[in-house]
Amino acid sequence: MAEKWNITLVIRRQKQGQPPFDQEFKMEANPDENVIDLVERVWAFHDKTLNYAHACHHSTCGACGMRVNNVEKLTCITPVRSVVADGGTLRVDPMRNFPVISDLAVDMGELYRRMELVGHHPVNLDRKEAIQSEFRPSGPAEPGEDFIRLSDCIECGLCMSACPIVGSTGDYLGPAPLAGAHQAGVKGNPGLLELVSGVDGVWRCHSAFECTAVCPSNVDPGWRIMELRRIALAEKWKSWFSPNKSAEVRK
Amino acid sequence: MVNTRSTPKPGESTTLWFIKFITGPILLVVAFIHVVINHYVGSIGGLLSHAEVVAYYQSWYIPIMEAIFLITVISHSLIGLRGIILDLKPSMSLMRVLDWVFVLGGAGFVVYGMWLLRAVTALGGA
């Protein structure tokens, strides 16, 4: 028989234009189910007015990002036993830095616009990354055959919620769009390089590495931002010593 | 791709960050020497007396090292402070004013520091 725990689930509620408040739900939980299952049970059996976003339930759609005990989590892959003990209290809040639409559902529109701005592709076009052996250990089927695969970033927004700088200046492009720019490739794309090395780009990062800590999809935005810095510095260095090239870049 | 988001001078952030980056290690070395000599080898519980300070500045390389320290530490700190303010989403017009404050304030402190260095060095020749 499945193990049963008794826990208290605290959910941050807020309807537009009204002050937020915490609501408690005492419930039984199987420690091996995921946090999204508890939220869904609250909606199904306690309160039909609870709003939250979810879709695939297997960490592909990126819709169910929330803060669980103040840490950004994809709730469909966050087992109850990893965040609370039997008899304990589990807190669920909406993500930070996004406008709250209702309760746990936030407006992610600005993230999607930024991902488009940097040319992030849901399908990975970076051949070097796409042919890593973990994805095709036997190598290309045909010589010259290109592999494509889905991009790691599922645009869940957890990194944007966790980043302390996105929290103080919403103009900062943020970890996911910068990681998207890195994946799209800034070399040979002067407009994109200008964007990521501009005042709202990689220099706003101050190495808190919260993005990498919370990313559920191993995108490692912190590492990608540091790579972009290295590229931006190298390009700047070249432009100082080869002014013709920098004039070309400016064109 | 048309960039509509960054500032009119998009490259300046990289240059300023590079100055902050390059002044960091210089500062570490020079600040270490400055702190050890000025705070730990003097006769007043480690601190230098007035006469010791004046004597210390008489060799030709110490004022040069202290001048390098002065310029690098002011540049590094003001560029860093500017970065912190940028993290608070200031308006472009406020930032333009602040940039002048940083440039003039920084230059003012460098001039003041240079004057102080000269004044202290000159006390030894009196």
Next chain:
Amino acid sequence: MNTSPNLFARIGRWFDPRGRSLSDYGFILNRLTALGLTLYLFLHLIVLGTLAQGPDAYGVFLEVIENPIMKFGEWLVVAAVFIHGLNGIRIGMNSLGIAVPRQRETLIVVFILSAAAILFFGWKIFLG
């Protein structure tokens, strides 16, 4: 993005310790030490003006900084220099693409070295 219109709430976001990973404490300490050291730098420069006014004025300054509160302040400055300087090396290396996957471990080294230096200089300032 939805950042608070309140300036203090935005500043508070940098220092909010809830649910943070270790690396974030590196950021918090770097920011606090940066602000502290900048304030100290300009006060230090102004106060050193007493050097040009001769031994008597400088003597008064030396007496003031013998006060235990000032000594504690000096210790804080030394602590800030070590934390900011050592973490600065880490961030500088990371920005050149060096040791990024090891940023957490290098931060632990930064904390250990800083703690050792802070204890050593605490002993020197208060007991040495």
